[in-house]
Structures are given as structure tokens and as C-alpha cells.
Amino acid sequence: xxxxxxxxxxxxxxxxxxxxxxxxxxxxxxxxxxxxxxxxxxxxxxxxxxxxxxxxxxxxxxxxxxxxxxxxxxxxxxxxxxxxxxxxxxxxxxxxxxxxxxxxxxxxxxxxxxxxxxxxxxxxxxxxxxxxxxxxxxxxxxxxxxxxxxxxxxxxxxxxxxxxxxxxxxxxxxxxxxxxxxxxxxxxxxxxxxxxxxxxxxxxxxxxx
Numbered sequence: 001x002x003x004x005x006x007x008x009x010x011x012x013x014x015x016x017x018x019x020x021x022x023x024x025x026x027x028x029x030x031x032x033x034x035x036x037x038x039x040x041x042x043x044x045x046x047x048x049x050x051x052x053x054x055x056x057x058x059x060x061x062x063x064x065x066x067x068x069x070x071x072x073x074x075x076x077x078x079x080x081x082x083x084x085x086x087x088x089x090x091x092x093x094x095x096x097x098x099x100x101x102x103x104x105x106x107x108x109x110x111x112x113x114x115x116x117x118x119x120x121x122x123x124x125x126x127x128x129x130x131x132x133x134x135x136x137x138x139x140x141x142x143x144x145x146x147x148x149x150x151x152x153x154x155x156x157x158x159x160x161x162x163x164x165x166x167x168x169x170x171x172x173x174x175x176x177x178x179x180x181x182x183x184x185x186x187x188x189x190x191x192x193x194x195x196x197x198x199x200x201x202x203x204x205x206x207x208x209x
Contacts, residue, residue, distance in 0.1 A: 015145060017188045022150030025101040025181040030149060035104060035180070038143045045136035048128035049117030054136050054175075055109040057166055067165040068107075068157070068177060069099045075156045090197055098152040102179030107162065108133055109172035133175045150183035 004012075042054055059065055076096060083091050099105065110133045112126060122128045141151045159174035192198055 015142060018186065019142060019145050020150065020183070020187050020190065022152045022179070022181075022183045023095045023098045023191065024184040025098045025103070025150065025152075025179065026184055027101050027103060028182050029103050030181055034147055034149070038140055038147065038149075041139040041143045042136045045132065045139050047117070047132035047136070048122050048125075049120030051114055051117030051120075051122065051129060051132065053110045053112065053114050053116075053129040054133045055111050055168070055172055057107045057109065057168060059105040059107060059166065059177075064165055065099065065105060068105070068162060069097070071157050071161050071165065072097050072099060072154060072177075075158055079156055090195060094192070094195065094197065096156055097154050098179035098181070099154065099177075102152065102181040104180035105178065106180065107166060107168075107177045108137060108175045109163075109168060110175055111169075111172055113171060130173060130175060137175065137178075144180065148182065149180060152179040153177075154179060 039056065042052075042056070045054075047053065059068060080088065080091055110130045112129045114129070137153075144151050154177040157174070157177055162174055162177065163170060163172060187194075190200065193200055
């Protein structure tokens with residue numbers, strides 16, 4: 001393969017701009033077949049040693065969703081207490097979870113001690129198992145967006161508490177809790193940028209050696 005044409009590249013850039021971390025969801029149901037189709041993208045993701053350490057949990061039970069929301073609220077209150085002044089005011093006004101409305105919710109864990117892959121590539125950098133999960137999530141995220149579906153990554157959580165509440169093996173490492181559904185609005189810029197929390201860089205910091 002020598003590459004894709006200019007039209008494809010333009011569309012890919014548009015998809016990247018529209019990816020966005022969604023917090024505001026419509027409550028319309030999402031076709032489960034579409035979700036399953038997008039989840040198949042995990043099998044195409046790079047994973048260190050072909051270990052495929054990702055463990056995906058569908059959170060359907062109302063009681064478990066309530067526990068996850070309470071976990072977020074407690075962690076969010078603790079996070080707010082760590083800010084002061086203008087930062088505290090902005091933080092208090094941010095919507096940092098779509099848990100109340102998103103019709104589909106999943107948690108992704110990394111099984112760092114999986115024997116699949118026989119440890120190849122992870123001996124010196126065991127964190128590569130978690131990085132592999134993040135790579136798979138990003139592919140899943142982009143494919144969802146290509147269907148017009150949004151995803152919000154919730155990381156303001158107590159991982160150990162969520163592991164217990166979801167009743168998964170205690171040695172699994174939480175990568176994130178994900179809210180999935182149709183976004184209320186279509187945006188090309190991050191909400192945190194629009195609300196004055198932080199600014200993006202056009203290019204990453206580059207060092208020449």
C-alpha cells in the first residue's frame with residue numbers, strides 16, 4: 001500500500017477534530033449491534049507481545065451504575081478541594097461526567113499479569129500492557145465517532161472502589177470508565193479549552209538530538 005488519497009486524509013483529519021471527549025449526551029438508545037461492531041476494533045489494536053491485556057466490562061446493572069456515579073461524585077469533590085481561586089470556580093462549573101445520561105457505559109481494565117504474549121516486550125516496560133489498552137480504546141473511540149456516537153472518558157474515580165463495585169478481579173488495573181451515546185452538540189474544540197481551563201498546543205514539544 002502506498003497510502004490513501006487526499007480526500008481520505010482530509011476526512012481522517014475531520015474525524016480527529018470531531019473526536020472530542022463528550023460529557024453532554026442525548027438519552028436516545030444506541031444500536032447494540034453498532035457498539036459490538038465498534039468493539040471489534042480492539043482486535044486490530046497494537047498490543048505488546050500480542051498480549052491483548054484489555055478487559056472490557058459492560059456496566060448495565062442500575063445499582064452498579066449508581067455506585068460508579070457516587071464514586072465519581074466523591075472523587076470529584078476531593079479534586080475540587082485541591083483547587084482555589086479562579087481555578088476552583090472554573091472547576092466547579094465543569095461537567096466532567098456523562099454518567100447520568102449516557103445510555104451505554106463500559107469500564108476497561110488491563111490484566112497486567114496475563115500470560116498471553118509470554119511477556120514479550122513488557123519485561124523492561126511493564127506499563128506497555130496499559131498503553132496497549134489505551135491504543136485499543138482510541139481506535140474504538142474513533143470508530144464510534146465515525147458512526148456519529150460520542151465517548152466520554154471518566155478518570156476521576158477511586159479505581160479500587162470501582163473494581164470492588166463492578167466485582168472484577170482485584171488484580172485488574174482500571175484504565176477508564178467510559179460513557180457512550182449520541183452527543184447533544186457537535187464540537188471541534190475541547191470543552192476545557194472553550195471554558196478557559198487550558199489551551200492546546202499546535203505541536204508537541206520537540207527536541208532535536
